[in-house]
Amino acid sequence: MATMSRSGSGSEDEDSTPAMRRLRRLSLHLLQPSDRPAPEGANSLVPAACAGKRRAGGLDADVAALTSYLRGRHRATQERLYRFFVERPELHTPVELPMAAHRELCLRQMVALVREAGVRPLSLMADDPAEYFAVMEAVGGLDISLAIKVGVQYSLWGGSIINLGTKKHREKYFDKIDNLDYPGCFAMTELHHGSNVQALQTTATFDPVTDEFIIDTPNNGAIKWWIGNSALHGKFATVFARLILPLQGKGGEPADMGIHAFIVPIRDLETHAVLPGIEINDCGHKIGLNGVDNGALRFRSVRIPRDNLLNRFGDVARDGKYTSSLPTINKRFAATLGELVGGRVSLAYSSVGILKVAVTIAVRYALLRQQFGPPKQPEISVLDYQSHQHKLMPMLASAYAFHFARRYLVDKYSEMKKTNDEDISADVHVLSSGLKSYITSYTAKSISICRESCGGHGYAAVNHFGDLRNDHDIFQTFEGDNTVLLQQVAGDLLKQYQQKFKGGTLSVTWNYLRDSMSTYLSQPNPVTARWEGEDHLRDPKFQLDAFRYRTSRLLHSVAARLQKHMKTLGGFGAWNRCLNHLLTLAESHIESVILARFIEAVKSCPDEKTREVLKLVCDLYALDRIWKDIGTYRNVDYVAPNKAKAIHKLVDYLSYQVRLVARELVDAFDLPDEVIRAPIGLQSEAYAQYTQHIGF
Numbered sequence: 001m002a003t004m005s006r007s008g009s010g011s012e013d014e015d016s017t018p019a020m021r022r023l024r025r026l027s028l029h030l031l032q033p034s035d036r037p038a039p040e041g042a043n044s045l046v047p048a049a050c051a052g053k054r055r056a057g058g059l060d061a062d063v064a065a066l067t068s069y070l071r072g073r074h075r076a077t078q079e080r081l082y083r084f085f086v087e088r089p090e091l092h093t094p095v096e097l098p099m100a101a102h103r104e105l106c107l108r109q110m111v112a113l114v115r116e117a118g119v120r121p122l123s124l125m126a127d128d129p130a131e132y133f134a135v136m137e138a139v140g141g142l143d144i145s146l147a148i149k150v151g152v153q154y155s156l157w158g159g160s161i162i163n164l165g166t167k168k169h170r171e172k173y174f175d176k177i178d179n180l181d182y183p184g185c186f187a188m189t190e191l192h193h194g195s196n197v198q199a200l201q202t203t204a205t206f207d208p209v210t211d212e213f214i215i216d217t218p219n220n221g222a223i224k225w226w227i228g229n230s231a232l233h234g235k236f237a238t239v240f241a242r243l244i245l246p247l248q249g250k251g252g253e254p255a256d257m258g259i260h261a262f263i264v265p266i267r268d269l270e271t272h273a274v275l276p277g278i279e280i281n282d283c284g285h286k287i288g289l290n291g292v293d294n295g296a297l298r299f300r301s302v303r304i305p306r307d308n309l310l311n312r313f314g315d316v317a318r319d320g321k322y323t324s325s326l327p328t329i330n331k332r333f334a335a336t337l338g339e340l341v342g343g344r345v346s347l348a349y350s351s352v353g354i355l356k357v358a359v360t361i362a363v364r365y366a367l368l369r370q371q372f373g374p375p376k377q378p379e380i381s382v383l384d385y386q387s388h389q390h391k392l393m394p395m396l397a398s399a400y401a402f403h404f405a406r407r408y409l410v411d412k413y414s415e416m417k418k419t420n421d422e423d424i425s426a427d428v429h430v431l432s433s434g435l436k437s438y439i440t441s442y443t444a445k446s447i448s449i450c451r452e453s454c455g456g457h458g459y460a461a462v463n464h465f466g467d468l469r470n471d472h473d474i475f476q477t478f479e480g481d482n483t484v485l486l487q488q489v490a491g492d493l494l495k496q497y498q499q500k501f502k503g504g505t506l507s508v509t510w511n512y513l514r515d516s517m518s519t520y521l522s523q524p525n526p527v528t529a530r531w532e533g534e535d536h537l538r539d540p541k542f543q544l545d546a547f548r549y550r551t552s553r554l555l556h557s558v559a560a561r562l563q564k565h566m567k568t569l570g571g572f573g574a575w576n577r578c579l580n581h582l583l584t585l586a587e588s589h590i591e592s593v594i595l596a597r598f599i600e601a602v603k604s605c606p607d608e609k610t611r612e613v614l615k616l617v618c619d620l621y622a623l624d625r626i627w628k629d630i631g632t633y634r635n636v637d638y639v640a641p642n643k644a645k646a647i648h649k650l651v652d653y654l655s656y657q658v659r660l661v662a663r664e665l666v667d668a669f670d671l672p673d674e675v676i677r678a679p680i681g682l683q684s685e686a687y688a689q690y691t692q693h694i695g696f
Contacts, residue, residue, distance in 0.1 A: 061661040065610045066668035070403060074134035075670075081138045082672050084117045085109075093143040094459050100292045101507070102145065106291030107233055109146045110153070113139060115182050121154040122178040125342065126162055129414045137348055137353045141675035144471035145291025146352060152228035153177070154291070155343050156186035160238040163339035164261050164310035173263070175288060184236035185229040186265075187297055192221030195484045198333055199238065202299065204241040204262050205254070206306070208320045213309065215239060215264055215302040224297040226478075231282040231295030234439040235267045238310070239299070245322055257322055258329035259336065263308040266297065277302040288470030312339075338425060343479040344432040345413050348439050352402045354472050355443040359399050360666040361464060361681030362392055362450035365457070367663055368686055382453075383659055386652065391453050393655040395446050396665055397621040402439050404601040405594045408433055426492075434489040437482035440475040447472060454680060462693050463678040487579075489586035494562070497555055529637055532646035538615075539601045543622035546639075547592040549554055554585040595622055613661060620654040626649050 083090055091109050093102070113119050125405045132154075140147030161169050176182040192198045201222035203212045217223055222229075230237060239262050249255035266278050274280055283294040309316060313332045314324040326332045366383035373379040382388050409431060416424045451458040451465035458465050476482045516631035536542055560579045565574035575582070597620045605611040626633065627647050633639040640646070658665070673682055679690035 005472045030544050039192055053582055054214065059613050059614045059616060059657070059661055060609065061668070062607070062609055063367070063664045063667045065607045065684065066613065066664065067670045069605055069607065069610055069614075070668055071670070072407070074131045077131055078138040078682050081113070081117060081119070081135065082113075082141075082603055082674055085142050086672075088112065093145075093291070099285050102291040103232060103293050106143065106149050106626075107477050109139075109143065110149055111180060113150070114178075120178050121150060122158040122162070122174065125154055125159065129342070129345075129417060132347045133346055133410055137350055140353060141357070141671070143291060144350075144354070144467070145289050149229065149292050149464055150287055151343065151346055152185060153180070153183060153434060155346055156340075157184035157229070157234075157236065157238055159261075159340065159342055160186060160261055160310060160484060161310055163342075164238075164312050164336060166310075168307065169263070169310060174347075178378035182236055183229060183233050184238070185227050185234040185266075185295075187224040187227045187230070187237040187239045188223065188225065191223045191225045191296075195481045197337065200240055200242065201257055202239065202279050203244050203262065204239075205244040206246065206316055206320055208246070208301075208318075210303070211306050211318060212303045213243075213262060213306065214253075215241060215299040215304060217261065217298045221498075226283060226294050226298055228292050228294055230266065230280060230297055233293055234263065235269060235272070237264050237266050237297065238262070239264045241313070243309075243316070243322075245316070245320060248320070248322070255322075257314065258333055260314060261310040261336065261381045262304060263310065264299070264302060264304055275302075285603075288473060338429050341372070341429050341432045343414070345409055346426075347475050347479050348409060348432065348436040349406050351436075351443045351472065351475055352399065352406050354468055355395075355399050355402065355439075355446055356451040356666075357667045357671060357675060358443070358447045358465065358468055359396050360669060360671055360676060361678045362453045362458075363396060363662050363666045364683070364686070365680040368680070369455075383662065387654070388453060389655040389659050390652070393451055393658045393662065394620060394651075395449065395660065396626040396662060397617045397624065398442060398446075399669075400617050400665070401594050401598045401621045402442075404597045405435060406439075407601075410599045414563040430489055430492040431593070433485040434478065434586060434593070437476075437485040437489075438590045438594075440472070440589060441482050444469075444473055446477055457680050459692070462690075463680050464676070465678075483583065486583045486586040489589060490505035490558075490582035493555055493585060493589055494559060497559055507516065530640040532643045532644055536652060537623060537647060537650055538619045540602075540618075540622075543619070543626070544592070544595055544599060547588070547595050549638060550629065551585065551588040551592050553632075554581070554588055555637060558582055558585055591625055598622075598674040613665075616654065616657055616661075617665065620651065620658055623647055623651050623654065641665070 004385055014230045022391075023588060070660060091105070093109075097105070114121070119135060121132060121135060124135060136147050136597050139150055148430045154177070158174075161173045161177065165173075173182060177184065181510060187421050188197060188200070190200055190202065192201070201218055202224065203216045203218060206213055206214070220359075224239070227234075227237065240259055241262060243257040243260040245255045245257060247254070264278075265275055266280065279298040279300070283296055286294065306316060306318070313326055314322065316322055324332055326335055329336055349542075351435075363383070366388055367381055369382045371382050383392070408475060412424065412428050412431060415421075416428045447465060447469045451469065454463065454465070461467070471677070480488075558578055560572050561581065565577050569577060602611060602614045602618050605614055608609065610626035626639075627644075630644050630647065634644060667683070675680060679693055680686050682689060
C-alpha cells in the first residue's frame with residue numbers, strides 16, 4: 001500500500017510503466033472519490049464513495065414520501081396487529097424453541113389473533129382479499145409458521161368451503177371455521193403424488209344404500225402426507241379423492257369421475273379423539289416451519305354423508321346419478337384447481353415481505369459495518385465496496401419491483417373474485433403461477449446471499465437469516481412446485497401464441513404479444529443495436545422492448561422446436577426435450593410483467609422527488625436483468641458489443657447511485673423492529689443490542 005500511495009506522486013516516466021499504471025488503478029478501489037472529473041480514457045476507473053459522502057448530483061430520498069407511496073390500503077390493520085402482539089410478550093416466538101412448544105405457541109398465537117385481536121380471516125378472504133393478504137404478511141413477519149398455520153386454516157380449509165362448496169356448506173361451516181371452532185386441514189398431497197393431482201389414488205366410493213361416500217386409502221402410496229394442522233389440532237379435513245360411482249361405467253363397471261373434494265371429520269369435536277377408521281401420524285421435525293403440525297392420514301372405510309361432497313362443479317343425487325355443468329373430467333379438474341389460486345397469491349405476497357426483511361437486515365448491517373480503508377484513514381462501510389453493491393443493490397431494486405408486481409396481482413385476484421369473469425380467472429391462474437414461482441425462487445437465493453453478505457454475524461440465529469431461509473425454503477414447493485408452475489406459464493404462452501395466428505383474442509397480461517409480435521420478431525435494427533447513450537439505456541421503452549423482444553424470440557423458437565420434435569418424439573417427448581427452453585421462456589415473460597408494473601408505478605407516483613428515486617431503482621432492476629442475460633441479446637445482434645459494455649458500466653454506476661439512498665429505501669419499507677428482530681438490522685444501537693443479547 002505504501003508503494004500505491006507513493007505512485008501518485010512519482011515521476012511521469014515511473015507512472016507510465018504498465019505495472020505502475022495497474023497498481024494506480026487498483027489503488028483507486030480504496031481511495032475516497034474526489035470531486036475532480038474522472039480521468040480520460042476508456043479504461044479509467046471511477047472510485048466508489050465511502051459511507052456518509054454523497055456524490056454531487058445524487059438523489060435525495062424522502063423516506064416519508066416513499067413510505068406513503070409504498071403503503072397499501074390496509075397498513076393500519078397491520079400496525080394494529082403489530083401493536084397487539086408487541087403488548088403480549090408471552091406470544092413472542094423465541095430464538096430457540098423445541099418443536100412441541102413451538103406448535104402449541106403457534107396455536108395460541110392463532111387463537112389470540114382471532115379471538116382477542118378480533119380478526120376474522122375467512123370473512124376478509126371472502127369480502128376483501130387485499131386486507132386478508134395484508135394480515136397474512138403481518139403475522140408472517142412475527143412468525144412464518146403462524147402465517148402458514150393461518151393459511152392452512154383459512155386459505156385452504158376455509159377456502160375449499162368457499163370456492164368448491166355451495167350454499168349449504170357455507171351456511172354450516174363458514175362461521176365456525178372463521179372463529180376457530182372448526183380447525184381443519186387440506187388433504188391433497190399423497191406419499192406418491194404431489195404436483196400430479198389428477199393421479200391421486202385415495203377413493204371416495206358412493207354407497208347408494210346408505211347415501212354415503214366411503215373414503216379409502218387403497219395403498220401406502222395413497223397416504224395423505226404433509227397435511228398441515230392434521231398431526232395435532234385439526235378436526236376436519238378437505239380430502240381430495242377419486243369419486244367412484246358403482247355400476248355406472250361401461251358394462252356395469254364402477255365409473256371413475258375424477259378428483260373431487262370431500263369434507264371428512266377426523267377428530268371428535270368434544271374429546272378431540274381421532275375418529276374410527278382414521279389413522280394419523282406425525283411427519284416429525286422439518287427443516288423449518290416447525291410451528292406447523294404436519295401429519296400423514298390413512299383412511300379405512302370412513303363413511304361420510306353425501307352432503308359432504310363439495311359439489312360446486314359436480315354433484316351426486318340420491319339415486320347415484322352424477323351431474324355437472326362441465327362436460328369432461330379435465331374441465332372439472334381445471335375448474336377445481338383454478339379456484340385454489342389464492343394460496344399462490346398469498347405465498348407470492350408473503351415472499352416479497354420476507355425478501356424485504358432479509359434485504360433490510362443486510363443493507364443496514366452493510367452500512368454499519370466498517371472494514372479496511374485507505375492508508376492512515378478511517379475504515380469504510382462495506383457497502384462502499386463495489387462487490388457488495390453488486391450483491392445487494394440489484395436485490396433491493398428487485399424487492400421494489402416485486403412490491404408493485406404483487407400489488408397488481410392482488411388487484412387482479414380481487415377483481416376475479418368480484419366478477420367471476422372467466423378470462424380474468426384464466427389470467428390470474430397463470431399470473432399467480434408465474435409470480436409465485438419466480439418470486440419465491442428469487443427470495444430463497446437472496447436470503448443466502450444476504451446471510452453471506454453479513455459475514456459471521458449473519459450466521460447467528462438471533463440475526464434471523466436461519467429462520468428466514470429455513471421457513472421460506474418450502475415456499476418453492478408447496479401450492480405448486482415452481483418448475484411445474486413455470487411450465488403452466490409456458491403452456492399458456494404457447495396457447496396464446498397459437499391464438500394470435502388464428503385471429504383470436506388474448507388475455508390482458510399477454511397483450512404485447514398481439515400488439516407487437518411482428519415487431520419483436522423482425523431483424524434487430526443495426527443502428528439502435530449500437531446506441532449506448534445513458535438517456536437511451538434508461539428509456540423505459542428501450543428496457544421494456546428488450547424484455548419483450550427476448551420473450552417473443554424465445555416463444556417463437558420454442559414453438560418451432562416443439563413442432564419439429566413432435567414428429568419423432570410425440571407431444572410428451574417433445575415437451576421434455578424443450579423443457580429448459582420452456583422454463584426460460586416462462587421466466588422471461590414474468591420478468592416482462594414485473595418490469596411493466598414497475599414502470600407503471602414510477603409513472604403514477606405523484607411526488608416528483610420520489611418518482612426520480614423510483615425511476616433510478618427501476619432502471620437498475622431493468623438493466624441488471626438485461627446484463628445478466630446479455631448473451632441472449634448478443635446472439636441475435638439485438639445489442640452490439642459496445643452497447644453491451646455500456647450496459648455493464650451503467651449497471652455498476654446505478655448500483656452506486658442506489659447505494660447512496662439505500663438506507664432511505666429500506667427504511668421506506670416501514671418494517672417495525674418486531675419484524676426485523678435481528679439486532680444487526682435494527683435502525684439504531686445495533687451493536688449495543690447485539691452484545692446485550694449474549695449477556696454483556
